[in-house]
Amino acid sequence: MAPTAATSQPIVVSGPSGSGKSTLLKRLFDAYPGKFGLSVSHTTRAPRQGEQDGREYNFTTKEKFLKLVHEGGFIEHAQFGSNLYGTSVQTVKDVAEEGRICVLDIEMEGVKSVKKTDLNPRFVFLQPPSVEILEQRLRGRGTDKEEAIQERLKQAKHEIEYAKQPGAHDKIIVNDDLETAWREFREFCVPNEG
Ligand SMILES: Nc1ncnc2c1ncn2[C@@H]1O[C@H](COP(=O)(O)OP(=O)(O)OP(=O)(O)O)[C@@H](O)[C@H]1O
Numbered sequence: 272m273a274p275t276a277a278t279s280q281p282i283v284v285s286g287p288s289g290s291g292k293s294t295l296l297k298r299l300f301d302a303y304p305g306k307f308g309l310s311v312s313h314t315t316r317a318p319r320q321g322e323q324d325g326r327e328y329n330f331t332t333k334e335k336f337l338k339l340v341h342e343g344g345f346i347e348h349a350q351f352g353s354n355l356y357g358t359s360v361q362t363v364k365d366v367a368e369e370g371r372i373c374v375l376d377i378e379m380e381g382v383k384s385v386k387k388t389d390l391n392p393r394f395v396f397l398q399p400p401s402v403e404i405l406e407q408r409l410r411g412r413g414t415d416k417e418e419a420i421q422e423r424l425k426q427a428k429h430e431i432e433y434a435k436q437p438g439a440h441d442k443i444i445v446n447d448d449l450e451t452a453w454r455e456f457r458e459f460c461v462p463n464e465g
Pocket residue numbers: 286287288289290291292293294295408409411412446447448449450452
C-alpha cells in the first residue's frame with residue numbers, strides 16, 4: 272500500500288549532542304504511539320548500559336560497517352571521535368513500509384547527505400540556548416567522559432554555524448524551556464493538531 276505524500280515525508284531531527292533530541296523524541300513517541308518510527312542507526316561504538324542492539328542502535332563492527340558502505344547501503348555515514356555512525360537505506364524503508372512517518376535522528380554531515388537523496392524530508396534543528404548551557408547538560412547527563420564532552424562541544428559549534436545557513440533546516444527550535452520546545456516540536460511533527 273502506497274502511503275500518501277503527506278504521511279510519508281520523513282522528518283530529520285538534528286542538533287548537537289546534548290541539545291535534547293532524545294528527550295523530545297521520547298515525548299513524541301509516547302504521545303503518538305504507532306504514528307512515528309525511528310530509523311535505527313548503525314554504530315561501531317560500544318553499547319551504553321541499558322542500550323539494546325536494534326533498539327537504540329544497530330551495534331556493529333568496523334569491518335561490517337565498512338562493507339555496507341562499499342555496498343552503497345547507507346544514506347549517510349560519518350565518523351565522530353573514533354566511532355562510525357550511519358543510517359542505512361533499508362532501515363528508512365522498513366519504517367515507511369510499516370506505515371509510519373520515519374524520523375531520522377542524525378548529525379550535521381548526515382543532514383547534508385540526506386539532502387542529496389530523493390527522500391525529501393522535512394528538517395528540524397534543536398539548538399541549545401548557548402554552548403555553556405549545552406556543556407552543563409552534557410555534564411549533568413553523566414554519560415560522557417571529559418574528552419567526549421570537549422569533542423561534542425567542538426562539533427556543536429560547527430552544527431550551530433551550519434544551522435544559520437538559509438535553507439539548512441525548515442525549523443529551528445531553541446531548547447531553553449523544555450515545555451516550550453516540546454510544544455514547538457510537536458507542532459512541527461504533527462502540524463494539524465491545535
Ligand atoms: N530544556 C531542557 N532543560 C534542561 N535540561 C534539558 C533540556 N532538554 C534536555 N535536557 C537534558 O540535557 C541532557 C541532554 O539531552 P538528550 O540526551 O536528550 O540530548 P541528545 O540531543 O539526545 O544527545 P545525543 O545526541 O548525545 O544522544 C539530558 O540530561 C536531558 O535531560
